[in-house]
Amino acid sequence: MRDVKVTPIKNGTVIDHITPGMALNVLKIIGIPESGVHSTVSVLMHVPSQKVKWKDIVKVEDRELDKSQVDKIALIAPNASINIIRNYNVVEKHQVEAPTEVVGLVKCENPNCITNKPREPVTSRFSVVAHDPLRLKCHYCDRETVDIVKHLL
Amino acid sequence: MDFTGRDVVSIRDLSKDEIIHILDHAAKMLPAAQGEKLSKVLNGKILATLFFEPSTRTRLSFESSMLRLGGMCMGFSDASGTSVVKGETLADTIRMAEAYADAIVLRHPHEGAAKLAADFSSKPVINAGDGAGQHPTQTLLDLFTIRTEKGDIADKNIVLVGDLKYGRTVHSLSYALSLFGASITCVAPPGLQMPPEIVSHMKQNGGKFNLSDSLESVIPGADVLYVTRIQKERFPDPEEYRKVEGAFRIDNALLANAKRSLIVMHPLPRVNEIAPEVDAGPHCRYFKQAFYGVPVRMALLSLILGKGGI
Numbered sequence: 001m002r003d004v005k006v007t008p009i010k011n012g013t014v015i016d017h018i019t020p021g022m023a024l025n026v027l028k029i030i031g032i033p034e035s036g037v038h039s040t041v042s043v044l045m046h047v048p049s050q051k052v053k054w055k056d057i058v059k060v061e062d063r064e065l066d067k068s069q070v071d072k073i074a075l076i077a078p079n080a081s082i083n084i085i086r087n088y089n090v091v092e093k094h095q096v097e098a099p100t101e102v103v104g105l106v107k108c109e110n111p112n113c114i115t116n117k118p119r120e121p122v123t124s125r126f127s128v129v130a131h132d133p134l135r136l137k138c139h140y141c142d143r144e145t146v147d148i149v150k151h152l153l
Numbered sequence: 154m155d156f157t158g159r160d161v162v163s164i165r166d167l168s169k170d171e172i173i174h175i176l177d178h179a180a181k182m183l184p185a186a187q188g189e190k191l192s193k194v195l196n197g198k199i200l201a202t203l204f205f206e207p208s209t210r211t212r213l214s215f216e217s218s219m220l221r222l223g224g225m226c227m228g229f230s231d232a233s234g235t236s237v238v239k240g241e242t243l244a245d246t247i248r249m250a251e252a253y254a255d256a257i258v259l260r261h262p263h264e265g266a267a268k269l270a271a272d273f274s275s276k277p278v279i280n281a282g283d284g285a286g287q288h289p290t291q292t293l294l295d296l297f298t299i300r301t302e303k304g305d306i307a308d309k310n311i312v313l314v315g316d317l318k319y320g321r322t323v324h325s326l327s328y329a330l331s332l333f334g335a336s337i338t339c340v341a342p343p344g345l346q347m348p349p350e351i352v353s354h355m356k357q358n359g360g361k362f363n364l365s366d367s368l369e370s371v372i373p374g375a376d377v378l379y380v381t382r383i384q385k386e387r388f389p390d391p392e393e394y395r396k397v398e399g400a401f402r403i404d405n406a407l408l409a410n411a412k413r414s415l416i417v418m419h420p421l422p423r424v425n426e427i428a429p430e431v432d433a434g435p436h437c438r439y440f441k442q443a444f445y446g447v448p449v450r451m452a453l454l455s456l457i458l459g460k461g462g463i
Contacts, residue, residue: 108265110264112262112263112264112284112285113263113264113265114243114261114263114264114265114266114268114269114283115265115269117243117263119240119242120242120243120244120269121242121244122244122269122272138265139265139268140264140265140268140269141263141264141265141268141283141284141286142163142264142265142286142287143264144350
């Protein structure tokens with residue numbers, strides 16, 4: 001089955017080519033479900049894809065993502081593409097970018113890291129050690145964080 | 154080579170050439186470290202020693218180093234008498250110390266604390282141990298001990314024994330030893346062997362490296378036996394500690410098969426891992442090693458604060 005029967009959206013964002021199984025985490029990143037949402041959100045999981053074999057798709061009406069949300073999606077779905085839809089047309093399409101440094105998006109996996117101490121005025125900061133799977137090295141304690149989904153801020 | 158105003162957070166902040174420069178400088182500091190020569194290189198300079206965790210050797214040797222160079226020290230050895238108990242953040246404590254002193258030495262229970270301090274302070278910060286993280290001046294004094302007592306580090310057979318999983322000292326030391334071309338053998342009880350990421354760093358540096366679980370079999374070929382305490386406080390599970398407590402004990406019977414020139418080192422404090430009978434024997438260097446902390450820290454302070462004067 002190659003055709004996916006989902007109504008096109010008029011205005012909003014389509015996040016395509018999400019790593020299979022990550023759609024619900026993408027929803028978490030963009031803050032859905034949340035109270036006060038009156039638009040439709042469509043989630044397609046494990047959809048066949050010519051490009052990457054299997055993928056997830058998230059369509060959110062009347063919403064465009066901010067930079068922090070796109071950067072977080074890049075961490076858990078490095079092949080995702082973001083399509084901005086206005087009046088049924090794709091007006092903007094771009095791939096998420098693999099980061100070289102990750103600042104303020106992820107919590108350090110080391111519970112004894114100074115960045116996990118309450119009230120210290122410090123933002124978490126990591127360098128990227130490997131991309132597939134993603135491994136982040138803490139700027140402060142040098143430890144590696146590998147379970148990115150669990151430690152997203 | 155200019156060290157003025159530099160932070161020393163991790164041994165990896167220093168290149169091999171910079172480490173050699175510090176060790177060369179430390180050798181020149183020996184007469185002043187022993188009180189045979191007076192130095193005024195750091196006259197008028199103030200060192201803040203902020204120790205949020207207990208320490209004997211590190212704090213006293215930093216203070217001795219500063220005093221031997223004609224400088225002054227202030228600080229605390231227990232955070233309970235400070236505004237930390239009122240909830241002051243480390244960042245604010247560092248801002249205060251920076252205002253009162255020319256350099257800061259920090260020991261803290263949280264990993265990454267020294268990096269945070271260095272980010273907040275315009276004055277140089279020296280890491281004196283951050284949790285299970287880095288303790289670069291211990292590594293420098295370990296290297297100085299091996300070089301001074303054995304003449305060289307390259308091609309020496311160095312056996313690291315004890316808690317190689319949680320021991321911060323052996324992680325930094327093994328990294329530095331691999332830079333210098335030493336041959337390293339790691340001996341640890343089950344579950345406490347050197348972490349794979351440290352082994353991978355050593356291999357990247359071209360280090361010669363072996364793992365073993367038999368201390369008896371590696372003793373005859375060893376030039377240096379570096380013993381570490383199995384640290385109860387670093388174990389997340391007390392049951393895991395009980396299984397390995399007392400796994401290795403260095404005594405004269407074990408050392409009977411060693412080379413006469415073998416030296417035994419230990420970062421101290423020791424508990425039961427080295428029998429007191431070894432203290433008086435020909436192999437013991439752990440007390441001398443503790444003394445070498447003074448010339449090494451004098452060298453570092455002189456390079457950072459005093460343009461490398463002696």
